[in-house]
Amino acid sequence: xxxxxxxxxxxxxxxxxxxxxxxxxxxxxxxxxxxxxxxxxxxxxxxxxxxxxxxxxxxxxxxxxxxxxxxxxxxxxxxxxxxxxxxxxxxxxxxxxxxxxxxxxxxxxxxxxxxxxxxxx
Amino acid sequence: xxxxxxxxxxxxxxxxxxxxxxxxxxxxxxxxxxxxxxxxxxxxxxxxxxxxxxxxxxxxxxxxxxxxxxxxxxxxxxxxxxxxxxxxxxxxxxxxxxxxxxxxxxxxxxxxxxxxxxxxxxxxxxxxxxxxxxxxxxxxxxxxxxxxxxxxxxxxxxxxxxxxxxxxxxxxxxxxxxxxxxxxxxxxxxxxxxxxxxxxxxxxxxxxxxxxxxxxxxxxxxxxxxxxxxxxxxxxxxxxxxxxxxxxxxxxxxxxxxxxxxxxxxxxxxxxxxxxxxxxxxxxxxxxxxxxxxxxxxxxxxxxxxxxxxxxxxxxxxxxxxxxxxxxxxxxxxxxxxxxxxxxxxxxxxxxxxxxxxx
Numbered sequence: 035x036x037x038x039x040x041x042x043x044x045x046x047x048x049x050x051x052x053x054x055x056x057x058x059x060x061x062x063x064x065x066x067x068x069x070x071x072x073x074x075x076x077x078x079x080x081x082x083x084x085x086x087x088x089x090x091x092x093x094x095x096x097x098x099x100x101x102x103x104x105x106x107x108x109x110x111x112x113x114x115x116x117x118x119x120x121x122x123x124x125x126x127x128x129x130x131x132x133x134x135x136x137x138x139x140x141x142x143x144x145x146x147x148x149x150x151x152x153x154x155x
Numbered sequence: 156x157x158x159x160x161x162x163x164x165x166x167x168x169x170x171x172x173x174x175x176x177x178x179x180x181x182x183x184x185x186x187x188x189x190x191x192x193x194x195x196x197x198x199x200x201x202x203x204x205x206x207x208x209x210x211x212x213x214x215x216x217x218x219x220x221x222x223x224x225x226x227x228x229x230x231x232x233x234x235x236x237x238x239x240x241x242x243x244x245x246x247x248x249x250x251x252x253x254x255x256x257x258x259x260x261x262x263x264x265x266x267x268x269x270x271x272x273x274x275x276x277x278x279x280x281x282x283x284x285x286x287x288x289x290x291x292x293x294x295x296x297x298x299x300x301x302x303x304x305x306x307x308x309x310x311x312x313x314x315x316x317x318x319x320x321x322x323x324x325x326x327x328x329x330x331x332x333x334x335x336x337x338x339x340x341x342x343x344x345x346x347x348x349x350x351x352x353x354x355x356x357x358x359x360x361x362x363x364x365x366x367x368x369x370x371x372x373x374x375x376x377x378x379x380x381x382x383x384x385x386x387x388x389x390x391x392x393x394x395x396x397x398x399x400x401x402x403x404x405x406x407x408x409x410x411x412x413x414x415x416x417x418x419x420x421x422x423x424x425x426x427x428x429x430x431x432x433x434x435x436x437x438x439x440x441x442x443x444x445x446x447x448x449x450x451x452x453x454x455x456x457x458x459x460x461x462x463x464x465x466x467x468x469x470x471x472x473x474x475x476x477x478x479x480x481x482x483x484x485x486x487x488x489x490x491x492x493x494x495x496x497x498x499x500x501x502x503x504x505x506x507x508x509x510x511x512x513x514x
Contacts, residue, residue, distance in 0.1 A: 040345045044337045045278055054285050068299035068314070091211040114214060114305045115313065128299075 065130035070113035072133040075104055079125035080146045086117035086126060096141065102148065105141040108133045157182040162495065166195050170273045170499040173509035177502070181495060189490045191483055197513045204473035209235055209443055209464065210309055212473065216460075219475060220511040221302050222262045223453045225254045227511075228307035231473075233387065234449035234462040235309045241437055247311035248389035249430040254298070254306060256419040256426070260331075261290045262454035263412045263419075266506045267342060270409060273503050274351045279341055286334050293327060296320075311436025321427045332420050342413045352406035356489040356501035359403060368485040369478045370456020371415070372505050375400045375407035382452035393425055405504040412506075442468050453478055455506050477511035 048054075056063065065071070082104070084097035094110035095117060097103075118126050160181050166174030174195040180188035203215050216231035217224045229251050236243060268283035291301045297316050298304035306314050316324070342348055358368065363376035373380045374397055381397035383390045398414045400407035443464030450459050456478030463472040482505040489501050 040341045041276075041279060044282055044341070048282070054288070066296045066299070068297070069295060070299045091207065091214050112214060112303075112305070113299075115299075119313075 068128075069130045070115075070128060071130045072108060072128075073106055073111060073113070073117060074127055074129045075106075075144055076125040076127070077104070077144050077146050079123050080104060081123055081125075082146055083122060085120045085122065089116050089120045091116060102146045103143050104146055105143040107139075107141040109139045159187070164498055164502075168499065170269075170503050171507070171509075172269070173507070175502075175507060175509050175512075177490075177498075179490070179495065179498060184494045184496075186490050186493050186495065186498065189487045191487060193483075193509065193513055195513070196510055200514045201473050201475065204462075204470040206469070208468040209470055210439070210468075212470065213308055214305065216473075216475075217303055217305065217307070219477070219514055220508055222265060222508065223258055223455070223511075224303050225258050225307060226451060226453045226458070227475075228304075229255060229388075230449050230451040230458055230460045231462070232307050232309050233451065234447045234460045235443050235464075237447045237449065238443040238445045238462060238464050239309075239439070239441065241310055241439065243311055243388075244434040244437060245389070245431045246315075246433045247435045249426050250312045250314075250316065250435065251307065252389040252393065253316075253423055253426045253430075254294075254304065256422045257290060257293060259419045259454045260416050261287055261294070262506075263416050264290065264335075266412060266454075267338075267409070270503055271342075271348075273499055274348065276347060279338065282338055286331060286338065289327070289331050289334070293324060297324075308436065310439040311434070313436070315435045321430065325424060325427050328420055328423055332417070335416060335420075339413050339416070342409060348409070349406060352404065352409060352500065352504075353402075354404050354406075355497050356405045356493060356504055357403050358485055358489050360401075362488050363403070363485060366484040366488055367481050368456075369481045370453070370506075371408050371411040372456065372482050372485055374398060375411045376403040377401040380457070382450050382457045385450060387449075387451060389426070392429060393422060395422065405500055408504045442466055443470065446472075455479060455508060455511075456481065475511075475514055477508065477514070479505065479508045479512045482507075483512075 082097060082099050086095045087097040091114060092110045092112055094107045096105040118128055162179045162181055164177040164179050165171050166176045176192045178190040179186050200215055200219060204212050207215060213228050213231060217228040219227045264283050264287035268280045271279035271283060295301050298306045298314055306312050358376045360377040363373050363378050377399060379397045379399045383395040398411050398418060400411050444466040446463040448459060448461050450457055458478055459476040461474035462470055465471045486505050493501060
């Protein structure tokens with residue numbers, strides 16, 4: 035009989051312990067420093083060098099120098115930190131909050147202001 | 156002679172998280188022959204090496220499997236590093252062992268949970284996964300990912316763990332062990348578990364050797380086979396003795412995994428104690444030219460990576476032989492002579508990972 039009751043103590047103990055699961059809507063998740071959420075760009079500092087575009091292993095980032103746009107498809111992005119590592123002006127950063135769900139899968143396009151505009155600002 | 160009937164098992168079955176199909180040839184309740192068929196989730200990852208640069212392929216290699224992802228990445232990197240004659244810093248090698256062993260703990264806890272669920276021991280399943288959750292939290296804290304870490308790279312690792320953090324992790328590992336101990340006791344001593352698995356799915360030592368069993372399946376049949384004994388990477392400085400059981404049944408395979416969790420926790424403590432300071436990566440210049448077979452030990456057994464470079468940034472060929480693929484012939488041997496009701500328990504006992512197998 036005692037052989038069957040091996041699990042009993044663990045089960046009884048867990049009845050009096052507080053819940054192991056986080057009660058989500060009431061208790062928000064705690065992010066770690068390295069939590070992979072989404073990539074964010076500081077548009078003022080970007081120099082449109084397109085290194086992130088070239089190095090992205092999944093081709094999620096698209097840089098258009100003529101149109102002065104930087105676009106990321108968060109559905110293709112695998113959050114590998116590659117673009118953050120290669121950016122020469124460190125304008126890319128990993129944010130800890132996960133990207134929000136969308137109805138249509140599309141790229142998020144960011145317009146990069148020209149140098150003159152940056153100077154004005 | 157009883158009339159023979161063929162009963163299909165899978166690709167969709169409650170004990171199978173992934174699809175494999177077995178045609179069971181039955182005589183009454185007894186399985187006399189098994190015909191396996193795989194190929195439901197082939198993704199063609201191996202051919203991608205001709206389209207992705209050898210450095211980007213690490214991300215693809217990691218995605219071969221969702222459970223032992225890090226070790227897949229390390230195995231691939233190790234192959235490329237040998238081809239390119241790169242010298243990897245000691246700290247990077249120790250960090251690879253740390254995450255690799257933590258993956259083993261996570262994989263074995265996952266299996267123990269699934270196995271408990273398969274025998275109808277629901278509470279044991281939930282408590283196993285409660286402990287596993289703490290392991291996943293360590294992954295997220297140190298690498299940023301819970302499943303796919305992206306921590307391995309050709310030439311070293313991409314992320315360092317500070318000494319303060321390592322000291323904290325040592326305490327966390329002790330906590331995990333403390334919580335795991337009562338569960339291990341249930342797996343090792345409980346009547347229900349023993350009654351379900353003892354003398355089910357027997358595989359003799361000779362059969363295990365001849366049919367090429369690997370990992371816990373081979374070790375449970377008395378074969379002391381462990382690729383960590385090849386002393387690749389930081390295992391050069393860390394002595395590992397394979398855990399061997401001789402019974403060769405499903406219960407022995409469970410016991411091997413239960414004990415390997417203790418072994419891995421102990422290895423991680425030794426890594427934290429011994430890890431040297433210094434660089435975590437070497438600079439990679441040039442492209443791989445030549446070929447190499449890299450063999451590493453995964454939670455499920457030996458995995459073989461073949462890489463062949465041609466001096467450009469794309470590889471010629473990349474081939475993976477995963478442990479589940481090697482364990483399918485021994486599985487068919489185990490199934491012969493068992494009853495239909497034992498089939499789910501035996502299939503689960505080799506820890507099948509079909510996504511790995513089909514790549």
